[in-house]
Amino acid sequence: MVSNRAETLQRYSLAALSHLALIAAWQFFVVYHEVPRFVMPTPRATIEALLIPNYRWLENIWVTSVEIFGGYLLAVFVGILTALLFSWFRTFELVAMPLLVSLNMIPKVALGPLIIVWFKYGIGPNIMMAFAICFFPIVLTTARGLREVEPDLLDLVRALKGSRWQIFAKIQLPNALPYIFSGMKVAAILAVAGAIVGEFLGSDRGLGYLMLQVQVTLDTPAMFMAVILITLIGVVLYGIVLALENLLVVRDARIR
Amino acid sequence: MGEPFIRLDGVRKTYRTRGEEFLAISEASFDVEAGELVSLVGPSGCGKTTLLKILAGLHPHDSGTVMIGTPSEPFNPARDIGMVFQQPLLLKWRRIIDNVLLPAEILGLPPAESRARARDLLALVGLGGAEDKYPYELSGGMQQRAAIARALIHDPKLILMDEPFGALDALTREKMNLELLRIWAQAKKTIIFVTHGITEAVFLGTRVIVLTAGPARMADHFPVALPHPRTLDMKTHERFGEYARRIYRLLGME
Numbered sequence: 001m002v003s004n005r006a007e008t009l010q011r012y013s014l015a016a017l018s019h020l021a022l023i024a025a026w027q028f029f030v031v032y033h034e035v036p037r038f039v040m041p042t043p044r045a046t047i048e049a050l051l052i053p054n055y056r057w058l059e060n061i062w063v064t065s066v067e068i069f070g071g072y073l074l075a076v077f078v079g080i081l082t083a084l085l086f087s088w089f090r091t092f093e094l095v096a097m098p099l100l101v102s103l104n105m106i107p108k109v110a111l112g113p114l115i116i117v118w119f120k121y122g123i124g125p126n127i128m129m130a131f132a133i134c135f136f137p138i139v140l141t142t143a144r145g146l147r148e149v150e151p152d153l154l155d156l157v158r159a160l161k162g163s164r165w166q167i168f169a170k171i172q173l174p175n176a177l178p179y180i181f182s183g184m185k186v187a188a189i190l191a192v193a194g195a196i197v198g199e200f201l202g203s204d205r206g207l208g209y210l211m212l213q214v215q216v217t218l219d220t221p222a223m224f225m226a227v228i229l230i231t232l233i234g235v236v237l238y239g240i241v242l243a244l245e246n247l248l249v250v251r252d253a254r255i256r
Numbered sequence: 257m258g259e260p261f262i263r264l265d266g267v268r269k270t271y272r273t274r275g276e277e278f279l280a281i282s283e284a285s286f287d288v289e290a291g292e293l294v295s296l297v298g299p300s301g302c303g304k305t306t307l308l309k310i311l312a313g314l315h316p317h318d319s320g321t322v323m324i325g326t327p328s329e330p331f332n333p334a335r336d337i338g339m340v341f342q343q344p345l346l347l348k349w350r351r352i353i354d355n356v357l358l359p360a361e362i363l364g365l366p367p368a369e370s371r372a373r374a375r376d377l378l379a380l381v382g383l384g385g386a387e388d389k390y391p392y393e394l395s396g397g398m399q400q401r402a403a404i405a406r407a408l409i410h411d412p413k414l415i416l417m418d419e420p421f422g423a424l425d426a427l428t429r430e431k432m433n434l435e436l437l438r439i440w441a442q443a444k445k446t447i448i449f450v451t452h453g454i455t456e457a458v459f460l461g462t463r464v465i466v467l468t469a470g471p472a473r474m475a476d477h478f479p480v481a482l483p484h485p486r487t488l489d490m491k492t493h494e495r496f497g498e499y500a501r502r503i504y505r506l507l508g509m510e
Contacts (some may be wrong), residue, residue, distance in 0.1 A: 157358075159337060166362055170361065
């Protein structure tokens with residue numbers, strides 16, 4: 001256990017170190033090559049962009065977070081529910097699954113202009129965009145997890161005349177949990193991209209919107225800061241999912 | 257001895273795949289007394305597993321009769337069956353003791369009593385102290401011991417084992433054979449043990465049933481007149497060799 005803790009500490013220090021090294025390299029590169037500020041700012045200039053009140057950082061962070069988390073949670077909820085319905089009603093799966101596969105082939109970005117026509121622009125449509133982009137992987141992995149149960153294990157339960165519900169609650173669902181999390185991890189990355197694409201296509205608030213605004217004035221430090229903040233929101237979301245997985249899924253069962 | 261605990265009479269089973277009939281078992285007839293450990297031996301595709309599934313009530317058979325239970329030893333098909341497979345098939349997310357408890361939960365047995373019983377059974381199979389471990393922390397042999405405890409938790413009258421030691425290395429397998437005999441002697445259950453190991457079949461069985469493939473049929477069944485408790489040196493007895501040769505001959509290997 002002690003060596004385990006030391007190992008964890010070492011792992012985290014190394015991770016922190018590589019991040020710091022990247023920032024140092026960034027600083028060195030800009031200073032050494034005398035890169036103009038509007039092409040690439042120093043880390044310091046990037047942080048100083050936060051001091052400009054006009055950019056309403058807090059509000060924009062909030063809006064983008066709501067879009068990402070909103071779209072993501074909706075996708076997790078609807079995605080898992082859809083997969084459960086697939087597993088309970090075989091005919092529904094046969095009808096709906098091929099349709100979902102076709103619909104998933106639509107480039108979601110191409111739907112952006114349509115979504116704006118239908119829903120105007122704002123937080124709602126951007127949540128829809130994040131949802132649309134990360135819904136499918138969750139359905140797919142959950143459905144697969146629910147299917148992958150050892151037939152012999154089912155025989156063991158059936159020999160004791162176990163009910164369908166018992167099979168589902170005691171075997172199928174916990175067995176699917178690692179798969180659900182693997183889908184949720186992929187979806188977390190996609191949700192961030194979805195929300196930002198939504199903001200690029202049409203919105204009046206959010207970090208993506210801010211990037212388009214400051215692009216006009218060539219305030220590159222602010223653009224850098226916006227990208228960093230978007231990344232951080234993504235890291236927080238991913239971290240929450242990882243923490244939940246650590247809590248709910250026994251180590252050996254996890255899918256990497 | 258009165259009526260046998262299990263009586264199979266002319267059991268026949270065919271599968272139909274893509275319009276083609278496939279004969280899984282033709283005319284299986286044998287009796288098993290209560291408390292026997294019967295070895296079912298034969299090559300792959302001889303219908304061993306099918307026969308087990310018929311006994312477990314998981315597959316219907318086409319003709320013949322299967323009777324389990326006697327007036328003095330009644331058999332309830334909904335709760336008197338324990339199963340052990342080639343893979344331990346423990347639930348990865350459950351601790352060992354909770355894995356053992358699965359059948360008790362499905363049957364709705366009282367939790368506190370079942371938990372106490374699970375502890376006793378884990379001690380019986382040599383896993384005392386491993387109650388709170390997860391399956392991945394145990395070796396294959398130990399996982400299979402847990403699977404045996406799981407098959408015993410609801411105190412079933414009949415244990416069906418489908419090549420339970422087939423995935424273990426040779427030494428662990430020998431050890432598990434001795435362990436199974438010890439558990440069988442203590443738990444006093446009727447066990448049907450499917451294997452394709454000929455020495456294993458003779459060493460474990462009070463009786464051996466030999467099935468042959470292509471076409472699947474019951475070729476022979478005979479009692480094994482070796483004393484109990486069995487010991488490893490019995491494998492070198494002349495009589496042991498005779499039994500083994502008898503099976504080899506039936507399987508066309510001599």
